Amino acid sequence: MKFKKYLILLILPLIFIFSGCKNNSVITASKNLSTYTIDIVYNDDHTLTCSQTVDYRNNTDTSLENIMFHLYPRSFRQGAKSSVISSLNYNKCYYNGVSFGDLQITKLSINNNEVEPEITGNDEDIVNVKLEKNLNPNEKLSIYFEYTVTIPNINHRFGYGDDTINLANFYPIACIYEDGEFVIDSYHYNGDPFYSEVANYNVNLKVPSNLVLATTGNIKNKNTDNNITTYNINALTVRDFAMILSDKFSIVSDKVGNTTVNYYYYNNQYPNEAIKASIDAVSTFNRLFGEYPYETLSVVESDFVHGGMEYPNLVLISDMVDVQSDYINVIIHEIAHQWWYGIVGNDEYKYGWLDEGLTEYSTILFYNENPEYNVNTSELIKNTTNSYVTFVEIYTKVFNTVDTSMNRKLNEYNNESEYVYIAYVKGMLLFDNLHELLGHKKFIKCLQVYFEDNKFKISTPNKLVNAFEKVAKCNLRDIIESWINGKVQILEIK
Numbered sequence: 209m210k211f212k213k214y215l216i217l218l219i220l221p222l223i224f225i226f227s228g229c230k231n232n233s234v235i236t237a238s239k240n241l242s243t244y245t246i247d248i249v250y251n252d253d254h255t256l257t258c259s260q261t262v263d264y265r266n267n268t269d270t271s272l273e274n275i276m277f278h279l280y281p282r283s284f285r286q287g288a289k290s291s292v293i294s295s296l297n298y299n300k301c302y303y304n305g306v307s308f309g310d311l312q313i314t315k316l317s318i319n320n321n322e323v324e325p326e327i328t329g330n331d332e333d334i335v336n337v338k339l340e341k342n343l344n345p346n347e348k349l350s351i352y353f354e355y356t357v358t359i360p361n362i363n364h365r366f367g368y369g370d371d372t373i374n375l376a377n378f379y380p381i382a383c384i385y386e387d388g389e390f391v392i393d394s395y396h397y398n399g400d401p402f403y404s405e406v407a408n409y410n411v412n413l414k415v416p417s418n419l420v421l422a423t424t425g426n427i428k429n430k431n432t433d434n435n436i437t438t439y440n441i442n443a444l445t446v447r448d449f450a451m452i453l454s455d456k457f458s459i460v461s462d463k464v465g466n467t468t469v470n471y472y473y474y475n476n477q478y479p480n481e482a483i484k485a486s487i488d489a490v491s492t493f494n495r496l497f498g499e500y501p502y503e504t505l506s507v508v509e510s511d512f513v514h515g516g517m518e519y520p521n522l523v524l525i526s527d528m529v530d531v532q533s534d535y536i537n538v539i540i541h542e543i544a545h546q547w548w549y550g551i552v553g554n555d556e557y558k559y560g561w562l563d564e565g566l567t568e569y570s571t572i573l574f575y576n577e578n579p580e581y582n583v584n585t586s587e588l589i590k591n592t593t594n595s596y597v598t599f600v601e602i603y604t605k606v607f608n609t610v611d612t613s614m615n616r617k618l619n620e621y622n623n624e625s626e627y628v629y630i631a632y633v634k635g636m637l638l639f640d641n642l643h644e645l646l647g648h649k650k651f652i653k654c655l656q657v658y659f660e661d662n663k664f665k666i667s668t669p670n671k672l673v674n675a676f677e678k679v680a681k682c683n684l685r686d687i688i689e690s691w692i693n694g695k696v697q698i699l700e701i702k
């Protein structure tokens with residue numbers, strides 16, 4: 209995610225920071241993944257009527273007696289414990305007054321046997337599916353849901369605004385099982401509170417024909433009858449699935465390698481600049497990190513309270529970003545997330561800095577590779593460093609202490625500002641430090657090995673260290689850990 213708008217309120221120099229593959233490597237369906245088949249009807253009253261079959265594959269090494277699924281729309285419901293937005297952005301998000309969303313399961317069956325859904329989790333945001341018989345490693349079973357989704361009127365990644373209907377995190381998605389339990393962290397207004405594994409998706413969507421669809425994956429079929437359009441969408445080996453609908457979209461497209469990039473917009477006066485930046489970003493990151501393995505990427509202007517948000521094959525760019533250079537910066541940031549979050553996954557709740565820090569630093573690498581964007585990255589790093597030093601000074605003055613450790617869960621930060629400085633700013637400076645230590649060539653090689661070793665998998669800070677040490681052939685663990693545990697001293701640059 210990009211917190212650009214929020215940062216303007218903080219320290220001005222930070223505005224900037226926050227503000228295809230070859231034919232033989234395009235992804236094909238993997239039998240070793242779970243498959244989600246979802247039938248969705250979009251209703252005029254901003255609800256969805258859905259049925260969903262999850263052919264769940266046990267990819268753990270444990271025999272499972274239950275499977276848990278996140279029900280993120282329930283965090284938007286009336287009576288939910290935690291707010292989906294910080295108080296600072298509340299009015300901008302709920303611009304029409306408070307509005308609630310929800311997800312209600314009406315039917316649940318396992319291998320065709322109907323069972324009662326057990327709603328659990330810290331905020332009643334998880335469904336626990338108990339199995340009659342344990343599911344052994346590498347075995348599959350079929351779980352069937354019927355449910356209705358209520359979309360709230362909110363400028364958020366899940367919600368509808370005046371221009372777009374944002375359908376992200378709207379369906380039951382399997383929790384990750386690790387260290388002997390399912391990870392069931394609840395939604396949090398800080399950062400991107402999501403954590404999921406790659407899977408295959410086959411989605412059928414019925415919508416009024418005046419709505420234009422931007423989506424994860426490829427539209428395989430489109431039929432219109434009686435002003436209702438039915439789409440069949442296929443997405444393979446993706447970490448999540450999201451769609452944006454609007455009756456206002458214009459589209460401009462271009463191609464890089466085997467990837468078609470579509471830019472959907474309704475407000476931007478400079479669509480050609482946006483599509484060019486998108487193409488330049490994919491092209492640059494293909495070259496630097498390893499190739500984007502999907503056939504589509506949708507860059508979608510939308511009603512969204514923060515600067516932008518990443519989903520597989522689809523990024524949201526907020527229509528509230530009104531300075532064109534910031535808008536371009538958000539596009540580059542969100543596209544970098546396709547590599548760091550999308551292809552190489554991580555627990556965004558626990559290690560937000562891992563994808564945000566590297567994504568922020570990827571924008572620096574982009575500007576270095578593309579001098580025509582006229583961004584002085586040395587100046588940017590200097591301003592960023594000094595902003596961070598100021599953050600530490602102010603926090604120390606106000607609170608007598610400052611926690612600069614990085615491996616904190618989203619709900620362990622005191623506020624949004626602290627999260628931004630630690631995950632984005634300090635995260636980015638960590639990668640700049642490694643860049644400086646290793647030199648450009650070796651640093652890029654480290655990122656390529658990190659990408660290759662972890663693509664379609666889940667990374668951790670430890671796996672980052674392993675990849676970097678494998679290339680650098682020296683001890684980097686102590687340095688990286690000193691950044692993570694808050695011991696490193698960051699000094700002002702004069």
Ligand SMILES: [Zn+2]
Binds near residue numbers: 209210541545567
């Ligand atoms: Zn981000």
